Amino acid sequence: MDLTAHPVLSGFDALAASLVDLYRDLHAHPELSHAEFRTAGIVAARLSDSGFEVTAGIGGTGVVGVLGNGDGPVVLLRADMDALPVREDTGLDYASTATAVTAAGETVPVMHACGHDMHVTCLLGTADLLARGREHWSGTVIALFQPAEEVGDGARRMIDDGLYDRIPAPSVVLGQHVMPGPVGSVYASPGTAMAAARSIQVRMFGRGGHGSMPDQSIDPVVMGAATVMRLQTLVSREVSPTNPAVVTVGSFQAGTKENVIPDEAVLKINTRAFETHVADRLAEGITRIANAEAEASGAPKQPEITDLNSFPLTVNDPDATRRTLGVLRGLLGADKVFEIGPVSGSEDVGDLATEIGVPLAYWFLGGFEVGDGNPLPTNHSPQFAPVIRPTLDTGVAALVTAALEWLD
Numbered sequence: 001m002d003l004t005a006h007p008v009l010s011g012f013d014a015l016a017a018s019l020v021d022l023y024r025d026l027h028a029h030p031e032l033s034h035a036e037f038r039t040a041g042i043v044a045a046r047l048s049d050s051g052f053e054v055t056a057g058i059g060g061t062g063v064v065g066v067l068g069n070g071d072g073p074v075v076l077l078r079a080d081m082d083a084l085p086v087r088e089d090t091g092l093d094y095a096s097t098a099t100a101v102t103a104a105g106e107t108v109p110v111m112h113a114c115g116h117d118m119h120v121t122c123l124l125g126t127a128d129l130l131a132r133g134r135e136h137w138s139g140t141v142i143a144l145f146q147p148a149e150e151v152g153d154g155a156r157r158m159i160d161d162g163l164y165d166r167i168p169a170p171s172v173v174l175g176q177h178v179m180p181g182p183v184g185s186v187y188a189s190p191g192t193a194m195a196a197a198r199s200i201q202v203r204m205f206g207r208g209g210h211g212s213m214p215d216q217s218i219d220p221v222v223m224g225a226a227t228v229m230r231l232q233t234l235v236s237r238e239v240s241p242t243n244p245a246v247v248t249v250g251s252f253q254a255g256t257k258e259n260v261i262p263d264e265a266v267l268k269i270n271t272r273a274f275e276t277h278v279a280d281r282l283a284e285g286i287t288r289i290a291n292a293e294a295e296a297s298g299a300p301k302q303p304e305i306t307d308l309n310s311f312p313l314t315v316n317d318p319d320a321t322r323r324t325l326g327v328l329r330g331l332l333g334a335d336k337v338f339e340i341g342p343v344s345g346s347e348d349v350g351d352l353a354t355e356i357g358v359p360l361a362y363w364f365l366g367g368f369e370v371g372d373g374n375p376l377p378t379n380h381s382p383q384f385a386p387v388i389r390p391t392l393d394t395g396v397a398a399l400v401t402a403a404l405e406w407l408d
Contacts, residue, residue: 008133008400012125012393019125019396020388022046024094026117027385030083030110032100033148036061039081039120043145046124050131052143055166059157065143066167067131072139072408076170077126077399078349079119080149086111089382113384115178115367120145122176122395129400139407140168144352152197152311155351164356172320173353173360174402176395178386180376181366184394186328187338188363190321194314195246195272196279197346202227202267202290203304206297211259221254223297224265227290228252231269234285239278246272246344247282268308272344276313311346317359324361327405328398340364345379365398367391 022042031039040061047054052065061081085102087109088095098110127143148154181187204227206220228249239245247269254265269286273279290303322339329337343364353360367386368376377383 006401006404007136008129008404009397011129011132012396015125015128016389016392019121019392022124023117023121023388023392026120027112028094028096030096030098030112030117031081032085032102032110033082033151033154034060035100036081036147040145040147043081043120043124047127047143050128052127052131058163058166059147059154059159059161061147062154062158063145064163064167065127067127067134067141069134069140070138072137073171073406074140074142074168075403075406076142076144076173076352077123077403078144078146078173078175078352079123080116080146080154081120082116082148082150082154083110083112084114084150084380085109086113086380086382088113090385092385111382113381114150114379115384115386116149118178118367118386118391118395119176121392122399125392125396126399126403129396130403137404137407141403141407142167142170149348152309152346152348155348159351159355169356170358172358172406173349174324174399174406175349175362176365176398177347177362178367178391178395179364180368180378181364182370183366183368183387183391184332185336185338185366186325186332186363186394186398187340187366188316188321188325188361189340189342190316190318192274192313192342193316193362194342194347195274195344196276196313197311198271198279198283199308199310200269200271200283200286201306201308202269202286203306204265204267204290204294205299205301205303206261206263206265207300208263209261211261214261217261218298218300219261220265220299221262223293223299224252224254224267226297227267227293230289230293231286234282234289238281238285243278244274244344245278245282272346274313274342311348312350312354314347314350314362315360316362320359320361321363324363324402324405327401328363331397331401332394361402363398365391365395
């Protein structure tokens, strides 16, 4: 990768040390969704220092910087800021030891286990370089720092809070996400890029009693277990084999003692699909199966079914994505940039583009050294920690190069 390929990138070496320090600081001080107050403050201050017009507090903790530089296209660059309730196990000297209290009142560990600290650092570096090199481009750059990607509503909250009444409408939305791939590589899916996801809670009701007298009870554990098994047929028997789909019961909570039949059981279920009608079919099937199993068990009332969160399909504009990948090949080399198929992870970045009908180009950024034979840690793993450099170099260079491709 030649960081002197464009004059705007030539200032990266002078900026790199401060960006490394920023990344380590953000990694050590993660914040949960909708609570990114410290991160948002750092972002707003740095954007202001770079000469951006800054608006903070959009959708809660969202921050947007706008840098106008004459006539030309308006390019929106997006980074997400929130972390996860995960206890870090990387052994790094800048590892997080942070905890936070959730909305439910539970104290949890907090970690940047999905690389959003890298996203923030890369975009702040990109914003600074574009501001310093504004004689080499014209148009408007929007640097958008989004809260709450992990719960799927951060982009929507910013939009509903008047985002596009406060900033110029972009011509294109660009973004990237660090993943467990080879450091220095970039890969993207033109067209459908990431799955639609939905999380649903099912609270099933029985009648509690003594474990020695099951005939006097209605057991919600058995009811829930039957539901778990029956849910597997949604994919295997109700969705076409040509349409990939996933149904996962990630949490099953019931009872506190081995000889007490509890009054209720709670299932938390996650679905993934690559077509909207399949996602809808899965949600309908969860309700239908839960109600049917409750009826079959003689439950005193129907289950209580609650939507926890949802993510839309992420759909890249094919032409915009291939155009962006083309310039990234020129930067990184053809052997480092790949077109891939859809991945089963989920994102809400697409809301920023579809809301105003502009193209999205969203790519993945490899952040790990490979070759020792051990599997790479996945996103959301306690061991997830990208190599700072050259991941940071590649991320900044990719965002700068992509932005310049769309600016005049």
